Amino acid sequence: MNAAKRYEIFRRLHEDNPEPKTELAYSSPFELLIAVILSAQATDVGVNKATAKLFPVANTPEAIYALGVEGLSAYIKTIGLFNSKAKNVIETCRLLVEQHGGQVPQTREALEALPGVGRKTANVVLNTAFRQLTMAVDTHIFRVSNRTGIAPGKTVLEVEKKLLKFVPKEFLLDSHHWLILHGRYVCQARKPRCGSCLIEDLCEYKHKTSDD
Structure with a gap:
């Protein structure tokens, strides 16, 4: 071509x-990061239904970490692979708090160091939240x-x-x-x-x- x-x-x-916009619902880089982690092998519609209940209760690394794996699982149990995703999200929240001041990092290397974040997820966050090429x-x-x-x-x-x-x-x-x-x-x-x-x-x- x-x-x-x-x-x-x-x-x-x-x-x-x-x-054009992503069909995942989010209002901050952190919410987008969590939504994209949850969207692996799941539909955006399904993720949005779960986060519509989760984010009003907890939408910061500190708040979601405080829920713990079991507490988070209760919100995302309708999403495929929710057990492993809950563990990854909780660990990611811990690292964001301890290593990044509760902020989502803006480099691929730092994002890919987070559990549940591969190259594709990192690229989505960098492009959609931070408008990188x-x-x-x-x-x-x-x-x-x-x-x-x-x-x-x-x-x-x-x-x-x-x-x-x-x-x-x-x-x-x-x-x-x-x-x-x-x-x-x-x-x-x-x-x-x-x-x-x-x-x-x-x-x-x-x-x-x-x-x-």
Whole structure:
């Protein structure tokens, strides 16, 4: 795929949705960090239902740490893998209090040192909360990048690096959200909705579908 085609893809995505946002509900970098940790192998809708009950009660590292694993589990038991996530969140809260003054760090290295925080989670927080030029590649972005030809790669890290290189700089900051939303609602895994796709004519996927 050439640069002109990529530019037009992101120009259209921007025109369609000038200020894309994550679908996770949060009101601070800390709330976002916790929501993203909880969202692993879970839906944003499911996480939002749980945090809607949790955050009014506890939305700081100190407050959630005070709940303990059992107390936190009661709020997030509807989310998959809640036991291990509760342990990770409590330990993360302890480290935030002891090592970062209760603040969410703004470097990937410091974020990845927290339990339950991998490269993808760190990139989401850096991009969404702190507006850094990072690219968090989830299953949606990996699929869209390969299927369309925007940034094909065999591994998540390869796709991440290609996107950072190939996405036009003026669109890079929000491209993570555009690609996720596109994968979630249009370029779906089992049957992409090519007939409803605003970049269908630019996409290099060989097996396009028509909407029924």
